[in-house]
Structures are given as structure tokens and as C-alpha cells.
Amino acid sequence: MNQYGLLIEERLRDFINGLVEDATGYHPFMAEVYSSLEAFVLRKGKRLASCSTLLTYKGYTNNIDERILRFSVGIELYRHCILVHDDLVDGDELRRGEKTLHRIFSGKSLQLSRQCQHNQISPLVP
DSSP: HHHHHHHHHHHHHHHHHHHHHHHHHHHHHHHHHHHHHHHTTTTSSOOOHHHHHHHHHHHHOOOOHHHHHHHHHHHHHHHHHHHHHHHHHHSSSSETTTOOOOHSSSSHHHHHHHHHHHHHTTTTTO
């Protein structure tokens, strides 16, 4: 299962790096938002939801293709949206030993950060 988690993590890193690159060209704050999102999402974790999705697809198709990898990235981003919300509601200070996103951003900046994260999921998980 670890090999699939690493594969998803690589695609996740590539996807978010693209967001950071694009954002750098149009607004420094957005580049900061996506960089923080990258650091948050790529913290060590099990990636159970995205790996389970990928393995189920592989079980039915005997294949791992670009479509399921993109979908798995979307699942991972969605799962982290839920974690951001959970940390905020519970008032948690740390997630996996590091500051939660609501401790990095505050107020409207956090709302914008969460909305940006959610907006990036839509094209990946139709």
C-alpha cells in the first residue's frame, strides 16, 4: 500500500506545485496560500481514502491510469478540506505535529484559503 501512497503523494505534489507556480504570476498571497496548503497536505499521513479508491479501481480494471490518479489527488484534497474544517471547529492547534491552517491564516484569509482548496477539487472529482 505504501507504493500507492507514494504515487499519489507525487501526483499531489506536482498538482499543488502547479498551483503555486500559477499563483506566483498573479498574486503573492495566493502563492502563499497554495504553498501553505502544500505543506499541510504533504505532511506524513496514511492516505487511506485515496489509496483505497485507487486500489478499488485497480481491482476492477487491473490498471492504474491518469484518470484514477487525478481522482485520487482530488480525494486527498477533499479529505484535507475536512481536516481543515475539523481543526477549526475543534480549535486544534496542531495537526501531525505542526500548526493547523487556521493558526497559519486567520479570519478572511482562512476563509479564502479554504475556498481555494475546495475550488481546486471540483475539476478533479467530477
